[in-house]
Amino acid sequence: MEVFGAKANVYLSFNGGIQDLAKTICKGLILPPFSFDTDEEPPHNLSGTCESLGFEIWLEESKEDSRFSYRLKVETELSIEESFNDHMHDLSAWFARYISQICGVKSGIFDMEDESFVIFINGEIQK
Numbered sequence: 381m382e383v384f385g386a387k388a389n390v391y392l393s394f395n396g397g398i399q400d401l402a403k404t405i406c407k408g409l410i411l412p413p414f415s416f417d418t419d420e421e422p423p424h425n426l427s428g429t430c431e432s433l434g435f436e437i438w439l440e441e442s443k444e445d446s447r448f449s450y451r452l453k454v455e456t457e458l459s460i461e462e463s464f465n466d467h468m469h470d471l472s473a474w475f476a477r478y479i480s481q482i483c484g485v486k487s488g489i490f491d492m493e494d495e496s497f498v499i500f501i502n503g504e505i506q507k
Contacts (some may be wrong), residue, residue, distance in 0.1 A: 384462055386454075386470075393450075398414065405483055
């Protein structure tokens with residue numbers, strides 16, 4: 381029997397600070413509050429983490445694309461072996477759509493195949 385974990389990498393556009401975004405996400409996704417800390421390395425950006433239902437969730441600033449100021453990463457806990465063996469289901473597209481619809485936050489994913497961003501607003505793909 382093979383065991384698989386899950387992961388998601390979602391970019392978020394939000395006009396407030398990271399702590400306000402965390403509150404919005406926690407309310408919409410019914411998550412516990414994020415814990416915040418600064419990076420050890422300069423420029424010492426603020427990032428947040430929380431855990432829920434066997435998933436670890438990271439919220440951090442992102443400068444990868446000017447349309448998105450934050451990135452939310454999600455990964456199943458205790459899945460180092462699955463990650464190493466490429467046994468991780470990628471839930472990014474579903475999770476981005478869900479966040480955009482439930483939390484009302486513009487979200488996106490990077491489509492490796494097309495090498496472009498797919499953007500979701502209110503649960504709908506924007507073209």
